[in-house]
Amino acid sequence: MDLRSDAVVLFGATGDLAAKKIYPALYELTRRGRLDLPVIGVARSPWDDEQLVTAARKSALETHGRVDDEVFDRLAGNLTMVSGDYADPDTYRRLAERLAGAERPLFYLAIPPAVFGAVVDGLAASGLAARGRVVVEKPFGRDLPSSHELNGSLRAAFAPERIFRIDHYLGKEAVEGLRVFRFANRLFEPLWNAEHIANVQVTLAEGFGTEGRAGFYDRMGATRDVLQNHMLQVVALLAMEPPAEAGDDAFREEEVRVLRRVVPLSPESTVRGQYAGYRHEPGVAPDSNTETFVATRLRVDSPRWDGVPFYLRTGKLMPGTATEVVVEFKAPRQNLVPTADGTPTPPNLLRFRLGRGDGITLSIQAKDPGAEVASRPVELPVDFGAALGPRREAYERLLDDALDGRHLRFAREEAIEQEWRIVEPVLDLAEPVLSYAKGSWGPAEADTLAGGGWHAPTLG
Numbered sequence: 001m002d003l004r005s006d007a008v009v010l011f012g013a014t015g016d017l018a019a020k021k022i023y024p025a026l027y028e029l030t031r032r033g034r035l036d037l038p039v040i041g042v043a044r045s046p047w048d049d050e051q052l053v054t055a056a057r058k059s060a061l062e063t064h065g066r067v068d069d070e071v072f073d074r075l076a077g078n079l080t081m082v083s084g085d086y087a088d089p090d091t092y093r094r095l096a097e098r099l100a101g102a103e104r105p106l107f108y109l110a111i112p113p114a115v116f117g118a119v120v121d122g123l124a125a126s127g128l129a130a131r132g133r134v135v136v137e138k139p140f141g142r143d144l145p146s147s148h149e150l151n152g153s154l155r156a157a158f159a160p161e162r163i164f165r166i167d168h169y170l171g172k173e174a175v176e177g178l179r180v181f182r183f184a185n186r187l188f189e190p191l192w193n194a195e196h197i198a199n200v201q202v203t204l205a206e207g208f209g210t211e212g213r214a215g216f217y218d219r220m221g222a223t224r225d226v227l228q229n230h231m232l233q234v235v236a237l238l239a240m241e242p243p244a245e246a247g248d249d250a251f252r253e254e255e256v257r258v259l260r261r262v263v264p265l266s267p268e269s270t271v272r273g274q275y276a277g278y279r280h281e282p283g284v285a286p287d288s289n290t291e292t293f294v295a296t297r298l299r300v301d302s303p304r305w306d307g308v309p310f311y312l313r314t315g316k317l318m319p320g321t322a323t324e325v326v327v328e329f330k331a332p333r334q335n336l337v338p339t340a341d342g343t344p345t346p347p348n349l350l351r352f353r354l355g356r357g358d359g360i361t362l363s364i365q366a367k368d369p370g371a372e373v374a375s376r377p378v379e380l381p382v383d384f385g386a387a388l389g390p391r392r393e394a395y396e397r398l399l400d401d402a403l404d405g406r407h408l409r410f411a412r413e414e415a416i417e418q419e420w421r422i423v424e425p426v427l428d429l430a431e432p433v434l435s436y437a438k439g440s441w442g443p444a445e446a447d448t449l450a451g452g453g454w455h456a457p458t459l460g
Contacts (some may be wrong), residue, residue, distance in 0.1 A: 001344070003104060003405070004104070004403050004404050004405075005037075005104045005105060005132075005133060005374060005403045005404075005405075006037050006038075006086065006102050006103055006104050006105070007037055007038045007039075007099055007102035007104075007105040007106065008026070008035075008037065008038070008039045008040070008105070008106050008108060008277065009038065009040045009042060009095065009099070009105055009106065009107045009108065010022060010039065010040070010041050010042065010107070010108045010110060011041060011042045011043070011086070011107065011108065011109050011110060011111050011119055011257040012042075012110035012111040013041025013042055013047070013052060013055075013081065013110075014043040014044075014045040014047060014055070015110055015111070015181045016213075018041075018110050018437050019058075019059045020059070020063075020248075021062055021168075021395040022108065022395060022399070023055065023056040023059035023062065023111060024063035024393070024395070024396075025061055025062050025170070025393065025395040025396040025398075025399050026039060026056070026075060026398045027056070027059075027060040027064070027067070027071065028064075028073065028308070028392070028398070029076055029396060029399065029400060030071055030075040031071045031073050031354065032071075033090075034154045034400055034403075035075070035078075035403075036074065036078070037078060038078055038080065038098070038099075038102065039075070039077075039078050039080075039100075039400075040079070040080050040081070040082060040095065040098050040099070040245045040428045041079065041081045041082070042081075042082045042083075042084070042086075042091070042095060043081075043083060044083070044084070044085055044086065045083060046083050046130060047081050047348070048083075049079065049080050051081070051410055052079050052080070052081040053076045053079050055137065056072075056075065056079060056147050057076070058071055058074070058172035060072065063317040066450075069170050076304075080098060080129070080377075082094050082095050082098060083412075085146070086115050086118045086119050086122065087112070087118045087122070088122075089122065090127065092122045092125065092126035092128065093101060095126070095411075095429060096126050096127070097129065099128065099341050099379045103131060104132065104133070104307065104424070105128065105131070105132040105133075105140075106132065106133045106232075106403055107119075107123060107128070107129075107132050107133065107134045107135065107137075107340065108134075108135045108399075108400055108402075109134065109137060110137055111133060111137075112216075113139060113141070113150075115211040115390055116136065116150060116153065116304075117153050117232075117407065117412070120157050120158075120360070121157070123157060124154055124156065124157035125427065126193075126391065129157040129158055131213050132158075132162065132397075132403065133158070133162040133163075133164060133402060134154065134157075134162060134163055134164065135164045135165075135166055135399075135402050136150075136154065136163070136164070136165050136166065137166050138166065138167055139220065139224060139225070139229075140165055140229075140411070140416045140447075141416075141420070143420055143424065143427060144225065144242065144420040144421060144424060147253070147416055147417055148417070151413055151417075152357065156454075157177050158414070160164055161191050161405070162405075163408075163410040163411050163413075164362070164401075164402045164407065164410045165413070165416065166398055166411070167229050167233055167410075167411045167413075168398065168411060169229070169233055169234070169394070170233060170394075170398045170410065170411065171394030171395065171396075171398040171401075172354065172394045172395075173391040173392070173394075174323075174353070174354040174355070174358035174411070175233070175354055176239065177352075177358075177384070178216075178234070178237040178238060178352065178354075179251070180327075181235060181352070181360070182237075182238075182242075183242055187229070188350075191329070192304070192305075193304045193305070194304065194305055194307050194308045194326075196307045196329055196330055197199070197243075197311050197327060197328070197330065198308070198328045198329060198347060199204075199308060199311060199328050199451060200238060200239075200269075200308065200309075200310045200311070200325065200326070200327050200328070201309070201310075201311045201312075201313075201325070201326040201328070201450060201454060201455055202234055202235065202238075202310065202311070202313075202324075202325050202446055203313050203314070203322060203323070203324050203325075204226055204230060204231055204313075204322075204323050204327075205312075205314070205315060205318035205319070205320065205321060205322045205323075205457065205458045205459070206312075206315065206316045206317070206318060206321055207317070207318055207319065207320045207321040207459070207460075208283060208290075208316065208317065208321070209275070209278075209317050209438075210278075210316065210317050211323055214236050214278075214281040214282060214283045214284045215283025216232055216283075217290070217292075218236040218283060218284045218288055218290050218295060218400045219287060219290075221290040221291045221292070222237065222272075222291050222292055222314050222315060222316070223272075223291060223343050223423055223426060223427060224423075224427070226295055226314045227296070227312060227423060228377065228420065228422075228423045229313055229411070229416075229419060230314075231312050231314060232259065232262075232419045232422060232423075233255075233300065233411070233415075233419075234325065235262070235312070236255040236258050236259055236299075237308055238310075238325065238327075238348070238385070239258050239300050239302075239304070239310070240243050240254045240255055240257070240258040241254055241257070241258065241302075241304070241387075243246040247353070248406070248408040251408065252407070252408065252412050252415075255333070255412070255415055256412060256414050256415050256418065258300065258302070258418065258424055259415055259418035259422070260418055261300050261301045261302045261402070261416070262298060262299070262300055262301070262382055262422050263299045263300075263301055263422075264297070264421060264422055264423075264424060264425050265287060265296050265298060265422060265423055265425055265426045266297075266425060266426075267330060267425060267426055267429055267431070269296060269297040270294065270295070270296040270297075270314055270335040270426045271293075271294070271295045271296070271434065271442070271443055271445045271446040271449055272291035272293065272294065272429065272431075272433045272434065272437045273291060273293035273294070273315065273405060273433055273434045273435065273437070273442045273443040273446065274289075274290065274291055274292050274293070274433040274434070275292050275293070275315075275317045275435075275436055275437070275438050275439060276435055276436065276437055277438070278286045278290075278292055278333075283293040289429075289432060289433055290433070291429075291433050292315055292316045292317070293313070293314070293315030293316070293318075293436060293442040293443070293446070294312075294313070294314060294315070294426075295311070295312065295314075295315075295442060295449050296311075296312050296313075296426065296449075297310070297311055297312075297449060297452075298307050298310040298311075298312055298422075298451075301454045304378075309451065311449065311450040311451075311454070313442065313446065313449075313450075313454070315368075315443075316331045316436040316439075317437055317439060317443060318358045318439070318440075318442070319440065319441065320459030320460060321355065321356075321459065321460045322353075322355055322457035322458060322459050322460055323353070323354040324351060324352065324353050324354065324355070324455075324457035324458060325351070325352040325354065326349055326350070326351050326352075326457075327349065327350040327352075328347050328348075328349055328455070329347055329348040329349070329350070330347065330408070331344075331345060331347055332345070335375060337365070337375045338374050338375070339365075339368075339374060339375050340368035340370075340374040340375065341376070342370075345365060345375065346365075346377050347364070348362070348363055348364055348365070349455065350362055350363075351363070351455075351457075351458070353458055355460055356460045357383065357385065358384050358385070359381060359382045359383045359387075360381070360382045360384075361379050361380065361381040361382070361458075362379070362380045363377055363378070363379050363380075364377070364378060364380065365378075366378045372375070397409065398410070401430060403447075418449075441454070
């Protein structure tokens, strides 16, 4: 199936994900001339076509600040609604009638994991799955066994090349830029190994809480919600070997290969925390042991990374929001130039800002002005927004790719299974989570996890 899809079916059309991400992406694809085909919303809520159009317009306006009426009218002319229970065969009969003229529909499952099975079974039983592609949102299960179960359900209805597993981090321009930085610049590749790198730190901090999703989040936690997917995908991009050849398949295979070399996480080098007051939020169990913060030390068992720790931390209600990688290089072999203030020479740092205000900052030593030959640190920042201009949002790129049947920016089945293998030892630990204050960097016990300390990220 190398032809572009000719219809989009959005399950979960009345949900939060559709409102925040998918409708704005559909609007942008329409504006760019990449979407002029039927878009059918499916949900259990009794919506009609007009309510769907109203919701899509509201979402586009809230996201983009303004709506081009001509563009939106084109999108609105393609929007229709099918309401019904996901387990009712009549829902799929009516959907099939709407898709009578479509040969290659794309089914987008923006729905809770609990109803994945019912929707996939309904699409299979109605014959719709046989000619379509399917997009599945994370979480891809709760652990390795449930991930296998989900993949089995999908494979029973769709051929592997028709299954697209979304981890929206893989669609972010800034995250994809790690690939370009590593393999399009010879400057750093000779230094990208244990001989020159002391440690790698990855911080994904959220300055907000559960935002009304506490009941759902309490069944997930930070390890399942962020560490198992987003953060390990970033680690794979940082730690992978160069592919033997250009091309999407070779690149994705190297990502899987390096994940196979990651040693499973250890409870002894993992700190789990929960912000004060979390247990009082609606939908949270009063004795909840769910972590809203996790920090851990990861090891890649390969010659390139022998002895180099990867420190990972993520949490909610942190001092601010940031996604940042800090590569700390080793000190010079000889201390030939003193620092201006007499302190030990700070290490060179390479920072990748992967969130808003994305870019790179290189910290180096420069001569301090004056009669003495001494050094002081200076930073060489690059703001990608200023240098490169506006970039497309992740969901717009991913939806466009799925319509084209291109898999590069989607999570591979084996990669997901390796990620579950890596985090399995720290899932659902019986040891009580440690409390931390809102607006802090998590429990104090996490401060010493990163050897010489964590590098503070640039907060948004």
